[in-house]
Amino acid sequence: MLPQVGGARDRRGSRAAGGPARGGCSRAPNGRGRSLSPSEVAYPVPTVRTCVGCKSSGSPQDLVRLVVGPEGEVVADLAGGAFGRGAWVHPRTVCLEGAVKGGLSRGLKTKVTADPLQVTSTLREAAVRRTYSLLQAAERARLATVGTAALEDAERDDRVELLVLARDAKASADLSAVRRLGERGRVRFFKTKAELGAVFGRDELALVGLLSPDLAKEVSRMISVSELEEPGRAHRVTEVG
Numbered sequence: 001m002l003p004q005v006g007g008a009r010d011r012r013g014s015r016a017a018g019g020p021a022r023g024g025c026s027r028a029p030n031g032r033g034r035s036l037s038p039s040e041v042a043y044p045v046p047t048v049r050t051c052v053g054c055k056s057s058g059s060p061q062d063l064v065r066l067v068v069g070p071e072g073e074v075v076a077d078l079a080g081g082a083f084g085r086g087a088w089v090h091p092r093t094v095c096l097e098g099a100v101k102g103g104l105s106r107g108l109k110t111k112v113t114a115d116p117l118q119v120t121s122t123l124r125e126a127a128v129r130r131t132y133s134l135l136q137a138a139e140r141a142r143l144a145t146v147g148t149a150a151l152e153d154a155e156r157d158d159r160v161e162l163l164v165l166a167r168d169a170k171a172s173a174d175l176s177a178v179r180r181l182g183e184r185g186r187v188r189f190f191k192t193k194a195e196l197g198a199v200f201g202r203d204e205l206a207l208v209g210l211l212s213p214d215l216a217k218e219v220s221r222m223i224s225v226s227e228l229e230e231p232g233r234a235h236r237v238t239e240v241g
C-alpha cells in the first residue's frame with residue numbers, strides 16, 4: 001500500500017515540476033504554469049489573490065478588492081465585480097497602510113491620492129452597506145429569520161448559521177436560544193436596534209438569523225471589515241462585544 005501511494009505522489013510531483021519548466025510562464029496566477037489566453041485574462045476566475053500590502057497570497061474570501069478611480073481616489077469593491085483598475089488587499093490596518101503607501105500604486109501603475117484613514121473608512125462604510133443589502137437579500141430569499149419568535153423556531157431545528165444581534169439588544173442577548181448560538185460562536189454584534197430596524201422598515205429590530213452557510217460566512221466577513229481598526233488608533237480594541 002505505502003509504496004503505491006509514494007509512487008503516485010512521485011508521478012504527480014514530476015508532472016507538476018515539469019509543467020512550469022515547459023510552459024515557462026511565471027505569470028500564471030494558479031501555479032499551473034500555463035499562459036492565459038486573452039479571453040481568460042478578460043474573464044478571470046480568481047482562485048488565489050496577492051495582497052498589495054504584504055505581498056502574501058490568499059483566497060479571494062480573505063481579501064477585499066480596492067478600485068482606484070481617475071483622480072486617484074480609492075473605492076471599495078466588496079462584491080469583487082466592479083469595473084476599474086483593482087487590486088486586492090487583506091482587510092487589516094497594516095496591509096491597508098502598505099497598500100496606500102505604495103503597493104496599490106505600484107500594482108496598478110497609477111497615482112493614489114487617498115490616505116490610509118480614508119481607505120479604511122471607505123471600506124468600513126462599504127462593508128456596512130453590503131451587510132445591510134445581504135440581510136435584505138437573505139430575507140427576500142427566505143434565508144433569514146426576522147425577530148425573536150422566528151429565530152427561536154429556527155434555532156430549535158438547528159437551522160441558524162449566524163445570528164446578527166443589535167449591540168443594544170440587552171433583553172434578546174439573554175434569550176436561551178441566543179445564548180446557545182453564542183456558545184457555538186454563531187453570534188455577531190452589529191449596529192443598533194434602530195439601525196437594523198430601518199433595514200427592514202421597522203422602528204426597531206433586535207436580531208436577524210441567517211439560515212444559509214454561504215450568506216452567514218459573507219455577512220460575518222463584512223461585519224469584520226466594518227469593524228476595521230482605524231490607522232493610528234492601535235490602542236483601540238478591535239473586537240467589540
Ligand SMILES: [Zn+2]
Pocket residue numbers: 051052053054055056089090095
Ligand atoms: Zn496583506
